[in-house]
Amino acid sequence: MNGEPLTILLVEDNLDHAELIARSFEDHRVANKLFHVTDGEAALDYLFRREDYADPEKSPTPHVILLDLRLPKIDGQEVLRQIKASNELKQVPVVVLTTSEAEKDVHSAYKNGANSYLAKPVDFDKFTQLMDDLGFYWLGWNHHPWT
Amino acid sequence: MNQNDAAQHNVKAPRRAFWSIRTKLAVGFSSAAVAVLLVVELVGMKGIPFTSFQGRQANEKDEAFRGLSLIADLKKERLTRWIEELNDDIHAYAENDMVRGNVAAVRAAAREVIPRNAADPQAWAKLRGHDSCKKLEQFLNTIRLTYESYEGLHISDAQTGMVIVSTDLDELGADDSKQQYFISSLTSQDSYMGDIQLGRRGKPTFYASHLIIDDKGKPAAVLVLEVLADDIIGAMLHTGEGLGKTGEALLVNQNLRILTSLKHRLGDGTTAKPLEYHITAKPALLAASGEEGIIEAKDYRGVTVLAAYRHIPIGSELGWGMVVKQDRAELFAPIRSDAVNAWSIAAVAIVLIILLSSFVARSLTRPLLELSSASERVSAGDLNARAQVATSDEVGRLAQTFNAMVEHIQGWHEQLEEQVRARTGELQAANKALTEEFAEHEHAEQERSKLIIKLEASNAELERFAYTVSHDLKSPLITIKGFLGVLGRDLEAGKTTRVQDNMARIGSAAEKMEQLLDELLELSRIGRLVNPPEDVPFGDLARGAVAMVSGRIEKSGATVEIAPELPTVHGDRPRLMEVMQNLVDNAAKYMGDQPNPTIKIGARENGDEITFYVRDNGVGIEPRYQQRIFGLFDKLDPKSDGSGIGLAIVKRIVEVHGGRIWVESEGAGHGSTFWLTLSPEKKGDN
Numbered sequence: 001m002n003g004e005p006l007t008i009l010l011v012e013d014n015l016d017h018a019e020l021i022a023r024s025f026e027d028h029r030v031a032n033k034l035f036h037v038t039d040g041e042a043a044l045d046y047l048f049r050r051e052d053y054a055d056p057e058k059s060p061t062p063h064v065i066l067l068d069l070r071l072p073k074i075d076g077q078e079v080l081r082q083i084k085a086s087n088e089l090k091q092v093p094v095v096v097l098t099t100s101e102a103e104k105d106v107h108s109a110y111k112n113g114a115n116s117y118l119a120k121p122v123d124f125d126k127f128t129q130l131m132d133d134l135g136f137y138w139l140g141w142n143h144h145p146w147t
Numbered sequence: 148m149n150q151n152d153a154a155q156h157n158v159k160a161p162r163r164a165f166w167s168i169r170t171k172l173a174v175g176f177s178s179a180a181v182a183v184l185l186v187v188e189l190v191g192m193k194g195i196p197f198t199s200f201q202g203r204q205a206n207e208k209d210e211a212f213r214g215l216s217l218i219a220d221l222k223k224e225r226l227t228r229w230i231e232e233l234n235d236d237i238h239a240y241a242e243n244d245m246v247r248g249n250v251a252a253v254r255a256a257a258r259e260v261i262p263r264n265a266a267d268p269q270a271w272a273k274l275r276g277h278d279s280c281k282k283l284e285q286f287l288n289t290i291r292l293t294y295e296s297y298e299g300l301h302i303s304d305a306q307t308g309m310v311i312v313s314t315d316l317d318e319l320g321a322d323d324s325k326q327q328y329f330i331s332s333l334t335s336q337d338s339y340m341g342d343i344q345l346g347r348r349g350k351p352t353f354y355a356s357h358l359i360i361d362d363k364g365k366p367a368a369v370l371v372l373e374v375l376a377d378d379i380i381g382a383m384l385h386t387g388e389g390l391g392k393t394g395e396a397l398l399v400n401q402n403l404r405i406l407t408s409l410k411h412r413l414g415d416g417t418t419a420k421p422l423e424y425h426i427t428a429k430p431a432l433l434a435a436s437g438e439e440g441i442i443e444a445k446d447y448r449g450v451t452v453l454a455a456y457r458h459i460p461i462g463s464e465l466g467w468g469m470v471v472k473q474d475r476a477e478l479f480a481p482i483r484s485d486a487v488n489a490w491s492i493a494a495v496a497i498v499l500i501i502l503l504s505s506f507v508a509r510s511l512t513r514p515l516l517e518l519s520s521a522s523e524r525v526s527a528g529d530l531n532a533r534a535q536v537a538t539s540d541e542v543g544r545l546a547q548t549f550n551a552m553v554e555h556i557q558g559w560h561e562q563l564e565e566q567v568r569a570r571t572g573e574l575q576a577a578n579k580a581l582t583e584e585f586a587e588h589e590h591a592e593q594e595r596s597k598l599i600i601k602l603e604a605s606n607a608e609l610e611r612f613a614y615t616v617s618h619d620l621k622s623p624l625i626t627i628k629g630f631l632g633v634l635g636r637d638l639e640a641g642k643t644t645r646v647q648d649n650m651a652r653i654g655s656a657a658e659k660m661e662q663l664l665d666e667l668l669e670l671s672r673i674g675r676l677v678n679p680p681e682d683v684p685f686g687d688l689a690r691g692a693v694a695m696v697s698g699r700i701e702k703s704g705a706t707v708e709i710a711p712e713l714p715t716v717h718g719d720r721p722r723l724m725e726v727m728q729n730l731v732d733n734a735a736k737y738m739g740d741q742p743n744p745t746i747k748i749g750a751r752e753n754g755d756e757i758t759f760y761v762r763d764n765g766v767g768i769e770p771r772y773q774q775r776i777f778g779l780f781d782k783l784d785p786k787s788d789g790s791g792i793g794l795a796i797v798k799r800i801v802e803v804h805g806g807r808i809w810v811e812s813e814g815a816g817h818g819s820t821f822w823l824t825l826s827p828e829k830k831g832d833n
Contacts, residue, residue, distance in 0.1 A: 016626035016652050023633060070618060073772060099621045102614055120625050124632025127625070 005032040006139045009062035011043040011079065012036065012097075013071050017120065021066070021097075024131035035062065040074025043067070044082055047089055062092060064138040067114075069098040069105055077108055084113030091145045093138060169505075169512040176504030181497050188489055192482075204482055211453050211478040212441045219455035219471035222384055222396055226459050226469070229383065233355050233372070234338045236294075241338075241357035241370045246286065250312075250359050250368045252279035254304055257311050261320070271319050274311070283312045298352065298373040302359065303329060305366040318347065323369065328356035332369045340462040343376045343406045343422065351376040351406060351421045376421065381407035384469070393452075394473035398459075399431045401466060414448045430454035434468025443475065451475045514542040518549060530557040612670075619663055623656040630656075666792040673799045678719045682828040685713040685759060688720075689748045692727035699735040705744035705763075707731070713750050714757050715828040718804045723825075727761070729797045730821050734763035739816070741765055756824050764818035773810050801825070 008025070012018040018036050025034060037043045043065075046053045053059040065083070069076035076096070083089045093115040098105065101119045109117050118134065121127050194202030240246060256277045260270050274280055287300040291314050301313035308324025323329040328341045339356045346352025353374040361367040374380065384396040384407060395410035403426050409419045419426075426432075429444040434456035446452045454472035461467060514536040524532035530553060536546035634649040689709045693700065700707060716723070731746060738744040747762045768776060777798040801808045801823050812819035 014622055014626070016630065016656060017622070019652070020626070020629040020633070073775075075775075098618075099625060100614070100618045102617075104614075120621075122621065122624050122628055124628050127629055128632070 007033045007035065007060050007062045008139075009043070009046060009065045010034055010036045011038075011040070011065065011067045011071065011076070013038050013068060017068075020127065021131060024128050025135060027128075028132050028135055033060070035059070039072040040076060040079045042073075043071075043079050044074065047083060048086070061089075063144050064142075065092055065094045066097045066134075067094055069096060069100060069109070077105075077112055080109065080112040080114055093142070093144075095134065095138065097134075167512070168515060169508045172508035172511060173501070173505045176507065177497070177501045180500040180504070184493050184496055184500075188493055191489070192486060203485070204479070207479060207482050208443075208453065211473070212455065215453060215455040215471050215473060216441055218390065219396070219457050219469065222471060223457045223459055223469060225383055226380070230340060230459075230461060233374075234340065237338045237355050237357045237370060237372055240290065241359045246283065246370070247359055247361065247367070249279035249283045249286075250302060251361050253277065253283060253302075253311055254367060256280065257304065257309075261309070261311075266320055271316075280312060284314070287312065287314050296374055296379045298346075298375045298378075300373070301371050302368045303371065305333060305358070305368050311368070321347070323371065326354070326371075328354045328371060329369050332356040332358045333366055338462075340465065342400055342461070342465055343380075345422055346373060346375070353380060377407050385410075390471070390473050391477050393450075393477045394471070396469060396471045397426075397431070399426055399435045399468045399470070401435055401468075403427070403431065403435050403468075405431075406467060409447070411448055419447070428470075430456045430470045430472060431468055434458060434470050436468070437466060446472055453478055514538050514546065518542065518546050521546075521553075522549065525553050525556075530560055612667075616667060620660065623660045623663070626656040627653050627660075663792075666796075670792065670796055670799065673722070673796060673803060678721055680718050681720060682715050682717055683720050683723060684715045685750060685825075686710075688716075688723050688727045689713065689731075691724050692731045693748075695724075695728050696732045696735060699732055700746075703735045703738045703744055705735050705738060705746050707746045708748070710747075710749035713748075713759075714752070716757070716825040717828050718825060719800075722800045723804070726797050726800050726823070729793045730761040733793065733821075734761055734765065734819075737819075738763065738765040755827070757827055758822055758824050760820050760822050762818065762820040767812040767815050767817040767819050768810060769814045770812070773812065776810065777808070 010018060010021060012021065015038070018038075022034055022036070035046065037046055042052075045051045046059045047061075047065075049056060049059050067076050067080060071079070076098070080094060080096070083092065083094055090113065094113070095116040095118060096109045096114045097118050097120060099120050106117050118130060121130060190202065192202050192204050194205055253274070256279070257274055260274045260277075261267075262270065275284065283302065287302075291297045291300055299314045299318070301310045301315070301318055303310050303323040308322050308326075308329055310318050310321045310323060313319050327344075328339050331339045331341070336358065339354075341354040341356070343351050343353045346354075353376050355372040355374070357370050358366055359368040359370055380398065384398065390396070393411075397409060398406040400406055404422050405419060405424050405426055406421055408421055409424075413419050413424075426447050428447045430442050430446065430452075433440065433442065437458045439457050441453070441455045443451065443453050446454070452472040452474050454470050456471075457469045459467045459469050514534075517536050518534045521532045521534035533550045533553065534546040536543050630649045630652045634646060634653075637643070637645055637649070686709065693707050693709070727748075731748075734746045735744075741764055743764070745764050748760070749762075750757055750759045752758075777794045798808050805826055806824040808821065808823040810819055810821050
C-alpha cells in the first residue's frame with residue numbers, strides 16, 4: 001500500500017454480485033480502481049485492448065483478475081485459457097470467483113492456469129470476509145511482476 | 148477337382164506347342180537321315196580322315212596322275228628312242244665307206260674348183276657335176292626322202308668348215324666352222340646331238356652331226372642332220388590321245404627356254420616364241436633340272452594343272468625337260484558332274500525323308516494327340532471324354548488304361564458329388580438356423596446398446612441439470628443474502644439512501660429464483676411426452692404461435708410471412724406449439740434497429756426428412772456463439788430478460804421428437820435462421 005493505484009479487473013455477468021463485490025472493496029478501501037466487464041468477450045477485448053478498449057488509458061493491465069466462470073458469449077474457462085496462452089498476460093494473477101463448487105470446474109480452472117479458485121459464499125459475513133482477505137492477499141501481501 | 152479349377156483349365160486353351168512330339172520326331176528323323184546322307188556323300192568325295200580311304204576326289208587325282216605319268220613315259224620313250232635311232236643312223240652314214248670315199252674326192256675337187264670365200268654359182272655347179280659329189284648328193288637326198296623327219300642334210304669340210312654337199316643348194320658354201328655341232332664333232336668320235344637352236348631358216352632346229360674321217364683316220368668332214376623342232380619333235384610330243392582339251396606336252400632345255408611352240412597363249416594373251424620364252428612354271432623347272440615325278444602346280448598361264456615331268460637325256464651332256472600336263476578343272480570335271488548328280492539325288496532323298504518322317508511321326512503321334520486331347524477334356528471337367536485310340540500298340544494300351552481310369556474317376560466323382568449335395572443341404576440348414584439365432588442375438592444386442600446410450604444421455608443430462616441448477620439457483624441466493632446483509636449494515640449505520648435499491652435487488656432476485664424454479668419444472672416435464680402424438684399441420688402451429696406472441700410482434704413492428712402450403716408433422720401438439728412460440732418470440736425480440744423487420748416461416752423437403760425454418764432479419768448471431776445458445780441458462784446478452792432456458796427447452800422438445808435443431812447466421816446484423824427437422828405425418832411414435 002504505497003499509494004500506487006492498484007487495479008482489479010472484475011469479470012462478472014451478475015450485476016448484483018458485481019455491486020456486492022464493488023461495495024466490499026469500497027468499504028475496506030482495498031482497490032484504487034475496479035474495472036468491471038459483464039461477459040467473456042468484453043474481458044478479452046479489455047485485456048487484449050481491442051474494440052472499445054483499444055485505448056491503453058481505458059484498459060490498464062490489472063494487478064489481479066477476478067473471473068466468473070459462467071459468462072455470456074465466451075465462457076470463463078475459455079477466457080482463462082486465452083489469458084494464460086498469451087505471453088504478455090499469463091503473469092497476471094487470475095482468481096476464479098464463481099458460485100460453482102463443482103469439482104469439474106475447479107479441476108479445469110487450475111488446468112487452465114488459474115492462480116486461485118474461490119467459491120462465492122452464500123453467507124453475507126463470509127462473503128465480505130472473503131472479499132476483505134482477497135484484497136489483502138492479492139493487493140497487499142502479494143508481490144506483482146510489475147509495479 | 149472342383150468347378151473353379153476346371154474353368155481355369157478351360158481358359159488355358161490346349162494349343163499345340165510348336166515342339167510337339169510330332170515335330171520332334173519329324174525333325175529328328177529328318178536331321179539324322181540328312182546327316183547320314185551328307186556324311187556318306189562327303190566321305191565318298193573327300194575320304195575318311197586318318198584312314199587309307201581317301202575318297203573319290205583323291206582317287207580321281209591319283210588316276211589322273213597315273214594317266215599323265217603313263218603318257219609322259221610313253222612320250223619320253225618315243226623321244227629317247229627317236230634320238231637313239233638318229234644317233235645310230237648318223238653314225239652309220241658317217242662310217243659308210245661310200246660316203247667316206249666320196250667325201251675325200253669331193254674335198255679334193257672342191258679345193259680345186261671352189262675359191263676361198265667364193266660364192267660363185269658356176270664354181271658350185273662345176274663341183275656338183277663331179278661324179279663323187281653327185282653320188283653324195285643323191286645319197287643325202289635319198290636319206291631325206293626316206294626319213295621325212297629330216298629337214299636337211301649336209302656335209303662340211305673339216306678343215307674350212309664350208310658346206311660342200313647339201314640337200315639344200317642354197318646352203319652350199321655356208322660356213323659351219325662356228326657352229327657348236329661342227330666344233331664338237333671334230334673332237335669326238337661319237338655322234339653329236341645338239342641343243343635345239345635357231346636354224347638357218349629362222350626356225351627352231353635340232354642338229355645332229357658326226358665326224359667323217361679319211362683313210363688315214365684324220366677328220367675329213369662333218370655330216371650334219373637338221374630336224375625342225377616343231378614339225379618333228381613337237382609333232383611327236385603331241386601325238387596320241389589322253390590329254391583332253393587342255394592337256395599338252397612341252398619341252399624345255401636346261402636354260403628353261405621352251406623348245407617347241409606352246410598350245411596355249413600366255414597369261415597376258417601373247418604367244419610364247421620357242422627358244423625365246425623363258426618358262427618359270429614349277430613343273431618345267433623340275434623337269435629341266437633333271438628330275439622326274441608328278442606335281443599339282445600352276446603352269447605358265449597361272450592355271451592349276453596336274454603334271455608329270457620327265458628328263459630326257461640328249462647325248463652325254465645335254466638334256467631336256469618334258470612336262471605332260473592337263474588342267475585340273477578338266478580332269479576333275481567328271482567328279483564335279485558326279486558331285487552335282489550326287490547332291491541332286493541327295494536333295495530329292497532329303498525331301499523324301501522329310502515327307503516320310505513327317506508321315507511316320509504323324510501316324511505315331513495321332514493316337515498320342517487323341518489321348519492328350521481326351522485327357523485335357525477330362526482335366527477341364529468333361530468326365531464323359533474317352534480316348535478314341537484303336538491301335539494295339541503301347542499307345543493303344545495306354546489309352547485303354549486311361550479310359551478305365553476316367554471311368555473310375557467318373558464313378559467316384561458322381562459319388563462324391565452326391566455326398567457334397569447332401570452335406571451342403573445339411574450345412575445350409577444349419578447355417579440358416581445359426582443366422583436366425585445371430586439375428587435375434589444382434590437385435591437384442593442393438594436394443595441393449597440403444598438403451599445404454601439412452602440411459603447414458605439421460606444420466607449426463609441429469610448431471611448437467613443438477614450442476615446448472617445448483618449454480619443458477621445459488622446465484623440469486625447470494626444476491627438476496629448479500630443485499631440483506633448490506634441493508635442490515637446500512638440500517639445499523641443509519642444510512643437510508645440505498646435501502647430502496649437494496650430492497651429492489653432482493654425482490655428481483657427472489658422473482659428470478661421463482662422463474663427459474665418454474666422453468667426447471669417445465670424442463671423436467673419435457674422428458675416424457677405428456678400428450679399422445681398426433682398429425683399436426685405445421686401451418687396451424689405457425690399461425691398459433693404467431694397469435695400467441697402477437698404482443699411482442701406488434702411491439703417490434705415486424706411483418707410475419709407464413710408459407711401457404713406447409714406439410715403435416717406427427718407429434719405432441721402443445722409441445723410443438725411451444726417450440727414455434729419460442730422461436731417466433733426470439734425472432735421478434737432480437738430485431739435490433741431493423742427498419743423493415745420481417746419474420747418468415749417455411750419448409751423444405753430433403754428426401755424423407757422435412758426441414759422447417761423460422762427466419763428473421765434481425766441482429767443475427769455470430770458463428771462462434773451459435774452452439775452455446777441452446778445451452779441451459781446460456782444467454783448472449785446478460786441484460787436481456789428471460790432466464791436463458793427458452794432455447795434449451797426448444798432443443799429438448801425437438802430432440803424428444805427425434806428431430807434436430809440448429810441455427811444459421813452470417814453474423815451480427817445479418818439476421819438468423821433457425822432450422823428444425825420433424826417426422827412427417829403418420830410415422831409411428833418413438
